[in-house]
Amino acid sequence: MRSRTWMFWSAVVAGLLLLPARSLAPTYQCSTVSLGIDDQGRVSSIVDREVSRERIKTNIATYRKYLCYAKRNNVFHEPTGFSYSGEQLTYSFGSLFSTPTATIRITPHTDHLLIQLESITGDANVDEFRFVTIETANSLDGAVWRFLRYEDGGVGRYLGLMPLDRWTDVQVGPAGAGGYLWATAYRTRAYPTPVSFAGRKAALFAAPLDRAALLARVSSVEVNEGVPIGVAARQHPALQRSCMFWDQMLYSERNAALQLTLDAGVGRVLLHQPLWQDSRQPSEVQPSWGSTANLRSWIDSLKAEGIVVGAHVFPTQCVKNSLAYVAPGAHAGLRRDRSVVLAADLPASQTDGLIQTTESPAGWPLDDGNRDIVIGREIIQYAALKTDAPPYGFVGPFVRAKNQTGSAGALGPQDALAGAAIQHLVPSLAEYAYQWDIASGGAAEHARASAVLMDALGFDYIYCDAVEHSESPHDYTLGVLLNGMYDAVAAKPAWMESSLGTGVWAFPLVAVAGQIDFHWSEPFKGEVDRNVAFMNAPFDPFVEKQLGWAMIASPANTTEHVRPDDFEYLLAKSVAWEAPVVMLARMDRFNVWPHRDANLKLMALYEQLRLSGYFPESVRSAARRARDYMLFREAASGVFHLLPVSLLPVGAGSDSVRAFVSEPLASGKRFVSLWPVELGRTVELYLDGVSAADVSGYDWREYSLGVTSAGPGVVRVTASGRIYLEMANLVNPQATFSAARAVVR
Structure with missing residues (x-):
C-alpha cells in the first residue's frame, strides 16, 4: 500500500512539472530592467537591474495595472481574460462587442525590452489600445521627455519608454504619488494608408542621468530596432555650426553669396523653398537658376567648402497659382473642410448674382483669402453669403476659374449642374496658398514631386516649415508630414528640422530646435532674449539648440538694418548659451547693410571661439544676462x-x-x-x-x-x-x- 501511495504522489508531481509555463507568473529581463507580470496580466514588478531598485510598490494594488487596456468612446476597458506563452501575452476584452483580443510580445534584447502589439482580433469597436501601462512608486524625482527621473539612494537614474515606430504614441509623466509610462496605438488618424494597431512597438529600459551615457543607450536601442535617423544624428558636427538661411539672390549674385557665406564662417546653409523650387511646378527648379544643373553646381561649391546644405520646404502648402495643381483643375488632394449642394444649374458665363445652395451656408468664411470654393474642378471666389431666407447661396461678383485661365492647359470657367457638391478650399497663409489634405493623399503627392527635385540637387537635410498650418492634431500631423517627406526622398537626409520642433510622431527625425521668427517691429535685442527663453524650453534631452531666425534688415525695405551692437548682442548670446545662430540672408539687404563685412568677420570670430570652447563657464554664464x-x-x-x-x-x-x-x-x-x-x-x-x-x-x-x-x-x-x-x-x-x-x- 505504501508503495502504491508513493507511486501516486510521484505521478502527481510529475504532472505538475509538465504543466505549461503560464501557470507561473512570467518575468522578462535584459541587462537594464526586469518586468514582472502576474497571473492576471498586471504589472507586478519593474526593477532597474543596474542599481537593483524596484520601481513599483508591489504591496499596493493601485500600482499593479494591467499591461494592456482597450479604449472605446473615451472609456478605458480592463481585460476580462489573460493568458501567456513564452514571450506572448494575450488579453481579451469581454466587455466590448465581439470580444477583441490583443496579443503583445515582450522580447528581451541586450539593453532593453521590446514590447510590441503583435496582433489584434475583433477590434472593430476599439478606438485605441494602450499596450504598455506602467505606474511607478513615489521615489520619482521628475519626468523628462520619455523618461522618469529618479534620485533615490543617492543615485540618479532614468526609466525610459521609447517609441520604435512612427505611429506609437509614448507618454511619460508624474501622476499622483508616482509616475506613468504609456504606449498607445490609435485607429482614428488621417493617413492615406490606414494605420493598423498591429506592429506598434516601444522599448523599455533604464539608464544613468549622464547625457552622454543616456544618448549612447538610446542610440543603441534605435540602431538595434532600425529607427530612421535617430538621436545619433543629433551629434552631427554641422549641428554645432551656425547657418545662413538664404532667402533671396539673383543668379548673377551666386558667387558673391557664396563668398559672404564663407566670410561668416558658418557650417550650414539652408535654402528657402522659393529660392530653389518653382512653387508653381514643384518638381522643377526655380526658373532664375536656368537649370537644375546650375543650382546643383552652386550647392556642390558650398559642399566643397565643408558646408552642409539643406532644403527648406512647405509640405502643407500648394500655391494658389500652381500650374501643376490649380490651373488645369483643382487637385483632389487640396483640403476641403465644408460642403453644400448646388441647388440650380450654374452656367460658365455667370459672374454675378447668386450661386444657389440647397441649404444655408451660414458660418462659411468671409475673410479675405478664405472665400474660395470648388465645384467639380473649377475654383470660384465668392463675395458674400445669403443665409437669411431661401434661396440660399453664395453672392457675387464672382471670380470664375480663379488662377485657372491664361496658361497652357488651364481649365477655364465650367458649367455645373444642380446637385453638384460645393466645397470650401482651406487656405494656408491667406492669399498665398491652399492646404494640402493628408487623408486623400495630397500631402504625399506634393512630397513626391518635391523629392524628385531634392534628390537631383543633392540636399543634405530638410526643414519642414509651416506644418502648424495643417489639420489637427498637430503632433500627429507633424509626424505624417515629416515621415512622408522622409519616405519620398531617395537620398535620406542626415536629419530633419521643423517649425513645430520635436513633436510626438516626428521624433526621432527632428534633430534641432529653438529657432523662432523674429519680429522686426520689436527691438532686436528683446527678440534675441525672447529667442533665448524659447530655445531653453524643455524640448527633449537630446535636441540640439539654435538661435534664429535672425533678420539683418527690415522685411519691408532696404533702408533699415541691424546695427553692429544689436548683431553682436546675438553673437555674444550664442557664445553664452553655446548655441549656433541661424541668420536670414538676402543679397538685396546684404548689398546695402552698413558694416556688413565687419559684422560677418565678427560672426566668424565668435563662431571660432565658441566652437573651440575658448571662454570658461564663468565668462559664459555672466554673458547670459540680458545686457x-x-x-x-x-x-x-x-x-x-x-x-x-x-x-x-x-x-x-x-x-x-x-x-x-x-x-x-x-x-x-x-x-x-x-x-x-x-x-x-x-x-x-x-x-x-x-x-x-x-x-x-x-x-x-x-x-x-x-x-x-x-x-x-x-x-x-x-x-x-x-x-x-x-x-x-x-x-x-x-x-x-x-x-x-x-x-x-
Whole structure:
C-alpha cells in the first residue's frame, strides 16, 4: 500500500512539472530592467537591474495595472481574460462587442525590452489600445521627455519608454504619488494608408542621468530596432555650426553669396523653398537658376567648402497659382473642410448674382483669402453669403476659374449642374496658398514631386516649415508630414528640422530646435532674449539648440538694418548659451547693410571661439544676462575678452558715432569699440587729456590704427569703419568721450 501511495504522489508531481509555463507568473529581463507580470496580466514588478531598485510598490494594488487596456468612446476597458506563452501575452476584452483580443510580445534584447502589439482580433469597436501601462512608486524625482527621473539612494537614474515606430504614441509623466509610462496605438488618424494597431512597438529600459551615457543607450536601442535617423544624428558636427538661411539672390549674385557665406564662417546653409523650387511646378527648379544643373553646381561649391546644405520646404502648402495643381483643375488632394449642394444649374458665363445652395451656408468664411470654393474642378471666389431666407447661396461678383485661365492647359470657367457638391478650399497663409489634405493623399503627392527635385540637387537635410498650418492634431500631423517627406526622398537626409520642433510622431527625425521668427517691429535685442527663453524650453534631452531666425534688415525695405551692437548682442548670446545662430540672408539687404563685412568677420570670430570652447563657464554664464557684451582682443598678447559694455556718448558730433566702453578693467585697461553711423563716412575723433602713448587699437580687419597727436594733450583717432581702442590710464571714460569732438568726412 505504501508503495502504491508513493507511486501516486510521484505521478502527481510529475504532472505538475509538465504543466505549461503560464501557470507561473512570467518575468522578462535584459541587462537594464526586469518586468514582472502576474497571473492576471498586471504589472507586478519593474526593477532597474543596474542599481537593483524596484520601481513599483508591489504591496499596493493601485500600482499593479494591467499591461494592456482597450479604449472605446473615451472609456478605458480592463481585460476580462489573460493568458501567456513564452514571450506572448494575450488579453481579451469581454466587455466590448465581439470580444477583441490583443496579443503583445515582450522580447528581451541586450539593453532593453521590446514590447510590441503583435496582433489584434475583433477590434472593430476599439478606438485605441494602450499596450504598455506602467505606474511607478513615489521615489520619482521628475519626468523628462520619455523618461522618469529618479534620485533615490543617492543615485540618479532614468526609466525610459521609447517609441520604435512612427505611429506609437509614448507618454511619460508624474501622476499622483508616482509616475506613468504609456504606449498607445490609435485607429482614428488621417493617413492615406490606414494605420493598423498591429506592429506598434516601444522599448523599455533604464539608464544613468549622464547625457552622454543616456544618448549612447538610446542610440543603441534605435540602431538595434532600425529607427530612421535617430538621436545619433543629433551629434552631427554641422549641428554645432551656425547657418545662413538664404532667402533671396539673383543668379548673377551666386558667387558673391557664396563668398559672404564663407566670410561668416558658418557650417550650414539652408535654402528657402522659393529660392530653389518653382512653387508653381514643384518638381522643377526655380526658373532664375536656368537649370537644375546650375543650382546643383552652386550647392556642390558650398559642399566643397565643408558646408552642409539643406532644403527648406512647405509640405502643407500648394500655391494658389500652381500650374501643376490649380490651373488645369483643382487637385483632389487640396483640403476641403465644408460642403453644400448646388441647388440650380450654374452656367460658365455667370459672374454675378447668386450661386444657389440647397441649404444655408451660414458660418462659411468671409475673410479675405478664405472665400474660395470648388465645384467639380473649377475654383470660384465668392463675395458674400445669403443665409437669411431661401434661396440660399453664395453672392457675387464672382471670380470664375480663379488662377485657372491664361496658361497652357488651364481649365477655364465650367458649367455645373444642380446637385453638384460645393466645397470650401482651406487656405494656408491667406492669399498665398491652399492646404494640402493628408487623408486623400495630397500631402504625399506634393512630397513626391518635391523629392524628385531634392534628390537631383543633392540636399543634405530638410526643414519642414509651416506644418502648424495643417489639420489637427498637430503632433500627429507633424509626424505624417515629416515621415512622408522622409519616405519620398531617395537620398535620406542626415536629419530633419521643423517649425513645430520635436513633436510626438516626428521624433526621432527632428534633430534641432529653438529657432523662432523674429519680429522686426520689436527691438532686436528683446527678440534675441525672447529667442533665448524659447530655445531653453524643455524640448527633449537630446535636441540640439539654435538661435534664429535672425533678420539683418527690415522685411519691408532696404533702408533699415541691424546695427553692429544689436548683431553682436546675438553673437555674444550664442557664445553664452553655446548655441549656433541661424541668420536670414538676402543679397538685396546684404548689398546695402552698413558694416556688413565687419559684422560677418565678427560672426566668424565668435563662431571660432565658441566652437573651440575658448571662454570658461564663468565668462559664459555672466554673458547670459540680458545686457550688452562685446568681444575685444588685446593687441600685444592676442588674448580675447568678452566683456559687459555700456553705451558711450561722444560729445560734439555724437550723432555721427556710436561707441561702447567696457565696464570692468581687463588687464588693467579699458576697451572701446566705435564706428561711424552713416555708411561710407570717415570719422576723426579728437580726445582731450589723453596721451598717444596710452592709446592703441585696430580696425575690424585687425590692422593697427594710426593714433596721432593733434596738439598738446589731444589725440586724434580716425575710423572709416568699426574700430577697437585699448586705453590705459583712462580713469573716467564717460567724461573723456563726452568732451570729445567728432568730425565726419
